[in-house]
Amino acid sequence: MNLEFSAEDIAFRDMVHQFIAAQYPLSLRTKAASDEEATKEDFLAWHRIVAKQGWIAPAWPKEYGGPGWTPVQRYIWSEACAAADTIPILPFGINMLAPVVYTFGTPEQKQKFLPPTLSGDIWWCQGYSEPGSGSDLASLKTKALRGTDAEGDHYIVNGQKTWTTLAQYADWGFFLVCTGDASMKAQQSISFLLIDMKSPGVTVRPIITLGGEHEVNEVWLENVRVPVSNRIHDENKGWDCAKFLLAHERSGIAAVARSKRGIDKIKGIARSERRCGQPLLNDPFFKRKLSELEIDLTALEYTELRTLAGENAGKGPGPESSLLKIKGTEIQQRVTELALEAVGHYGAPYFRGFPDDGDNMHPIGPDYAHRAAPTYFNGRKTSIYGGSNEIQRNIIAKMVLGL
Ligand SMILES: Cc1cc2nc3c(=O)[nH]c(=O)nc-3n(C[C@H](O)[C@H](O)[C@H](O)COP(=O)(O)OP(=O)(O)OC[C@H]3O[C@@H](n4cnc5c(N)ncnc54)[C@H](O)[C@@H]3O)c2cc1C
Numbered sequence: 001m002n003l004e005f006s007a008e009d010i011a012f013r014d015m016v017h018q019f020i021a022a023q024y025p026l027s028l029r030t031k032a033a034s035d036e037e038a039t040k041e042d043f044l045a046w047h048r049i050v051a052k053q054g055w056i057a058p059a060w061p062k063e064y065g066g067p068g069w070t071p072v073q074r075y076i077w078s079e080a081c082a083a084a085d086t087i088p089i090l091p092f093g094i095n096m097l098a099p100v101v102y103t104f105g106t107p108e109q110k111q112k113f114l115p116p117t118l119s120g121d122i123w124w125c126q127g128y129s130e131p132g133s134g135s136d137l138a139s140l141k142t143k144a145l146r147g148t149d150a151e152g153d154h155y156i157v158n159g160q161k162t163w164t165t166l167a168q169y170a171d172w173g174f175f176l177v178c179t180g181d182a183s184m185k186a187q188q189s190i191s192f193l194l195i196d197m198k199s200p201g202v203t204v205r206p207i208i209t210l211g212g213e214h215e216v217n218e219v220w221l222e223n224v225r226v227p228v229s230n231r232i233h234d235e236n237k238g239w240d241c242a243k244f245l246l247a248h249e250r251s252g253i254a255a256v257a258r259s260k261r262g263i264d265k266i267k268g269i270a271r272s273e274r275r276c277g278q279p280l281l282n283d284p285f286f287k288r289k290l291s292e293l294e295i296d297l298t299a300l301e302y303t304e305l306r307t308l309a310g311e312n313a314g315k316g317p318g319p320e321s322s323l324l325k326i327k328g329t330e331i332q333q334r335v336t337e338l339a340l341e342a343v344g345h346y347g348a349p350y351f352r353g354f355p356d357d358g359d360n361m362h363p364i365g366p367d368y369a370h371r372a373a374p375t376y377f378n379g380r381k382t383s384i385y386g387g388s389n390e391i392q393r394n395i396i397a398k399m400v401l402g403l
Pocket residue numbers: 125126127128129132133134135136162163164165216381384385386387388389390391394
């Protein structure tokens with residue numbers, strides 16, 4: 001197995017680095033470097049620049065607008081983006097929904113939904129989880145009853161979704177709903193519906209997270225009318241779409257390149273921060289934690305490269321995607337823990353600084369400290385979403401260890 005990049009891959013790497021250096025707006029660069037919360041406009045600005053270049057959907061087949069990259073080129077692109085601290089391209093439309101649409105959708109659905117997803121004109125949210133139905137997703141309760149009236153075949157949808165990321169900005173959502181009856185097996189009574197978030201009866205309510213951010217929501221569906229033509233795949237076959245989509249959700253979740261960038265940032269902080277008159281980076285206990293983190297990340301990177309080499313040779317990602325998810329997210333959390341430790345008391349989470357005569361707050365301490373606590377809190381999510389790490393361990397136990 002060859003883990004070295006080829007000459008073409010190195011030329012490709014130079015090209016994408018040049019593109020990012022020339023095209024990534026300075027305003028976004030400054031924001032992302034200080035871990036500031038991105039706005040809807042920030043996400044869309046970078047999305048549109050990359051879409052114009054034809055690179056927004058690295059994994060899509062060429063016929064639908066993908067660039068035709070190999071898995072290694074996709075990896076190089078994600079690495080280049082992380083090294084430049086670019087705002088992430090949101091996965092909900094590009095990585096999660098679109099593969100379901102081009103795999104299971106009708107020609108009309110592909111025509112209607114793929115181009116605006118590519119261009120950023122549709123912002124998607126994912127309506128899977130419900131209170132009481134997260135890991136045990138098939139137990140979901142949101143009900144869709146079929147009917148016909150003068151305007152055609154439709155479903156009337158009632159239920160509640162939760163943890164719906166960035167639904168406050170979403171134009172459309174993809175939802176799992178129950179279309180079967182009590183006599184049917186849960187997995188065989190689920191359908192996959194696309195719902196216009198402006199439909200009467202859709203209400204989005206914020207959930208504010210520990211870091212003070214509005215990233216997730218509750219979504220209430222009360223007598224929402226959804227045309228049957230918005231169902232992807234057959235009625236009661238939504239579980240096939242759901243599983244297919246979750247496999248795509250986990251790809252890239254290891255975020256090796258982003259963690260590398262995080263470690264670089266910690267080194268920068270530890271050079272500036274002083275403890276007992278010495279730069280923190282000279283502290284043997286701190287240095288040891290940093291080294292352990294770097295070693296684990298290097299091991300993860302090689303595991304990811306091995307998976308990529310396998311994909312390049314035509315082997316699909318198997319249970320190793322669960323392994324990458326567990327190790328990747330644990331490392332992401334350790335990066336935020338060490339960053340918080342490095343900034344010391346300046347990271348105190350709820351102390352934003354002193355007010356001046358007006359309404360402005362003057363934060364205390366260096367700029368790099370201000371987002372350390374919210375970023376630490378935000379990072380707790382990574383071991384939960386995309387299928388919790390405990391569930392990934394169950395998968396490894398079953399698929400790898402045969403237990
Ligand atoms: C920040 C964030 C964003 C999210 N965004 C979205 C989104 O956009 N759309 C969406 O649909 N969902 C989203 N989710 C929901 C996410 O998918 C669920 O939180 C996740 O599937 C876990 O479900 P749960 O929260 O109901 O926990 P539960 O399933 O109730 O699990 C609770 C605990 O028990 C453990 N557990 C459960 N079952 C087992 C088992 N069989 N064996 C061992 N341990 C087990 C879990 O690992 C966990 O530690 C998001 C979650 C978070 C935190």
